[in-house]
Amino acid sequence: MKIIACIKQVPDSEAKVKAEDGKVSWGDAPLVINPFDEYAVEGALQQREAQGGTVTALCIGPESAKEALKHALAMGADDAILISDTALSEIDTAGAARVLAAAIQKIGGVDMVVFGRQTLDNGAGLTPAQAARILGWPMLGLAGQIKIQDGSVTVDRVIEEGRQTVSAKLPAVVSVVQSIGEPRYPSFMGIRKASKATIPVWSLADLGAAAPEAVVRRTELMSPPPQDTTIEIITGDSPAEIADKLVDKILAEKVL
Amino acid sequence: MKTFVYIDHFKGEMQPASWEALGLGKSLGPVSAVVFGSGLDEIIKSAFEYGADEVFAADDPSLADYRAEPYASTLAALASSQSPDLILFPTTARTRELAAMAAVDLNTGVLTDISGLEAEGDQLVATRPIYEGKLLEKTVCSGKPIMATIRARAFPKPEPDGSRSGIATKVEVKADALTTVEGYSASESAVNLGDAGVIVSGGRGVSNNPTLQPPDGMDEKQAELWRAQQGFALITELANVLGGAVGASRAAVDAGYIPYSHQVGQTGKVVTPDLYIACGISGAVQHLVGMRNAKLVVAINKDADAPIFKQARYGVVGDLFQIVPALTEAFKKKLGK
Numbered sequence: 001m002k003i004i005a006c007i008k009q010v011p012d013s014e015a016k017v018k019a020e021d022g023k024v025s026w027g028d029a030p031l032v033i034n035p036f037d038e039y040a041v042e043g044a045l046q047q048r049e050a051q052g053g054t055v056t057a058l059c060i061g062p063e064s065a066k067e068a069l070k071h072a073l074a075m076g077a078d079d080a081i082l083i084s085d086t087a088l089s090e091i092d093t094a095g096a097a098r099v100l101a102a103a104i105q106k107i108g109g110v111d112m113v114v115f116g117r118q119t120l121d122n123g124a125g126l127t128p129a130q131a132a133r134i135l136g137w138p139m140l141g142l143a144g145q146i147k148i149q150d151g152s153v154t155v156d157r158v159i160e161e162g163r164q165t166v167s168a169k170l171p172a173v174v175s176v177v178q179s180i181g182e183p184r185y186p187s188f189m190g191i192r193k194a195s196k197a198t199i200p201v202w203s204l205a206d207l208g209a210a211a212p213e214a215v216v217r218r219t220e221l222m223s224p225p226p227q228d229t230t231i232e233i234i235t236g237d238s239p240a241e242i243a244d245k246l247v248d249k250i251l252a253e254k255v256l
Numbered sequence: 257m258k259t260f261v262y263i264d265h266f267k268g269e270m271q272p273a274s275w276e277a278l279g280l281g282k283s284l285g286p287v288s289a290v291v292f293g294s295g296l297d298e299i300i301k302s303a304f305e306y307g308a309d310e311v312f313a314a315d316d317p318s319l320a321d322y323r324a325e326p327y328a329s330t331l332a333a334l335a336s337s338q339s340p341d342l343i344l345f346p347t348t349a350r351t352r353e354l355a356a357m358a359a360v361d362l363n364t365g366v367l368t369d370i371s372g373l374e375a376e377g378d379q380l381v382a383t384r385p386i387y388e389g390k391l392l393e394k395t396v397c398s399g400k401p402i403m404a405t406i407r408a409r410a411f412p413k414p415e416p417d418g419s420r421s422g423i424a425t426k427v428e429v430k431a432d433a434l435t436t437v438e439g440y441s442a443s444e445s446a447v448n449l450g451d452a453g454v455i456v457s458g459g460r461g462v463s464n465n466p467t468l469q470p471p472d473g474m475d476e477k478q479a480e481l482w483r484a485q486q487g488f489a490l491i492t493e494l495a496n497v498l499g500g501a502v503g504a505s506r507a508a509v510d511a512g513y514i515p516y517s518h519q520v521g522q523t524g525k526v527v528t529p530d531l532y533i534a535c536g537i538s539g540a541v542q543h544l545v546g547m548r549n550a551k552l553v554v555a556i557n558k559d560a561d562a563p564i565f566k567q568a569r570y571g572v573v574g575d576l577f578q579i580v581p582a583l584t585e586a587f588k589k590k591l592g593k
Contacts, residue, residue: 013388013522014541016390017391018391024386024391035522035523036523039523093365120387121386121387122386123387124369129353130356130359130360132357133357133360133361134360137434139325139353139434139435140435159266159350160266160447160448161266162441164439164440165437165438166323177523178506178516178519179516215363215365215399216365216366216395216398217396217397218394218395219394221391221393222391222392222393224385224390224391227548229567231568231571232571233570234571239574239579240585240586242572243579243582243583243586244586246554246572250531250570255530255531256453256454256498256530256531256591
């Protein structure tokens with residue numbers, strides 16, 4: 001089994017993200033592997049353990065995104081590839097999908113590509129399905145469980161209405177959700193291996209790909225309207241009295 | 257402006273935001289509903305009643321189960337032949353995939369989870385949250401058709417008009433499925449947090465009722481799960497009185513108290529109810545990003561320093577096992593139920 005885990009680097013969830021001069025700023029908060037993509041790496045590693053084979057972590061980003069790839073290596077990925085090119089700084093999801101698909105074709109012989117459900121920054125969640133479409137491979141989205149047998153992959157898809165079991169022939173693209181299992185912590189051995197790893201960097205020229213033109217563009221960046229954060233603590237002599245007061249307050253807000 | 261609205265359903269069960277999308281489309285000009293599946297008469301009828309001027313239907317047994325590939329191909333072919341300027345979708349697990357794939361075929365783009373859409377000059381500008389709602393962006397799509405998935409409850413739902421009716425136009429089905437649907441199981445408690453006007457959520461604290469004595473013969477973990485069940489039963493009662501849905505924190509889901517489909521937060525659902533009542537939830541950042549856009553937040557927690565209180569309009573520092581049932585009773589009384 002040759003498995004690819006696609007990851008992205010994003011500002012940490014705890015970061016105070018702000019709009020500054022029309023650009024996104026996260027101060028000195030660290031950049032980390034997209035939390036949803038940790039589940040992708042975990043899902044890929046689970047299948048390697050069950051089936052044998054290799055897991056390659058793949059990422060589009062600047063040189064500094066090697067740190068996110070190193071996290072995947074420390075978790076247990078066999079190798080990592082960074083796709084980096086100045087022409088890729090303003091791409092949209094379809095552009096990213098095209099570049100990833102080109103890299104997956106270049107790697108060759110890939111059985112399964114695993115994505116996280118979405119990224120923490122853009123949050124569109126379109127790239128996995130777009131990569132599948134460009135590759136012409138089946139898309140199995142939002143998998144909470146993956147099983148591979150006889151050249152087919154079966155997933156339990158977690159959707160609004162419940163769980164749907166869907167199968168397809170490999171090669172296939174899978175996106176995973178949290179139910180796949182808690183991402184493993186990097187081991188000491190893994191961290192040592194990752195720190196010594198040389199991560200190849202591919203440019204668009206290496207992929208033989210043209211710079212994708214963005215169809216979706218941001219025209220303005222805004223901070224959400226400030227929220228009223230004053231809190232009123234409701235007290236009383238008994239739960240019934242507190243409940244009574246609280247219900248009156250809630251009803252007075254006319255939200256029901 | 258020629259607008260298509262994709263009506264999303266699961267086995268005939270509607271995603272209500274489909275009608276909100278139809279209402280939004282209607283505000284921009286003539287609107288055609290697009291519906292795929294098998295046995296669609298009811299949905300087609302509703303689509304006309306909710307304001308569709310025209311309905312395109314691919315009603316075929318091969319489309320009975322949603323599958324990304326044939327749905328995307330059928331939609332892309334329809335869009336190629338009809339040339340709409342805009343295709344709107346409700347944001348669901350299915351439409352993100354479907355729109356993503358059809359956009360590849362049509363060489364256009366998708367604006368996801370939008371909460372606003374305005375004409376500025378000759379272009380349509382959408383507003384959407386990014387960075388988990390910490391920022392908003394205005395965004396445009398230079399391809400055609402523009403595709404956009406709308407956030408549930410962000411746009412008004414139109415009133416159906418029973419006097420409206422029509423005949424659906426048949427759509428040619430593209431059968432190029434690459435996947436097989438093997439089975440389906442409804443979640444033990446089907447939940448659609450995105451559409452809920454009221455959400456009552458429980459956290460790790462729901463299993464901490466010391467007054468409960470678990471049945472004999474349970475080990476420690478079984479006893480904890482049993483306690484959690486009793487706790488969530490109280491939360492469910494309150495949610496039911498308010499006609500709302502039951503949510504949960506990641507801690508409660510990870511502990512096995514309640515299925516993942518109930519999870520509110522970064523790795524679960526981002527929700528925007530009118531009323532959000534957090535019970536026994538401390539308020540980790542990962543949870544707060546999922547509910548901070550609720551109109552009114554009420555927090556009940558025994559720890560006065562819990563971060564959830566920083567996000568709440570009203571708070572009760574106390575025992576949820578006493579406060580929640582008391583709230584249920586008080587709402588029953590005052591709402592006349």
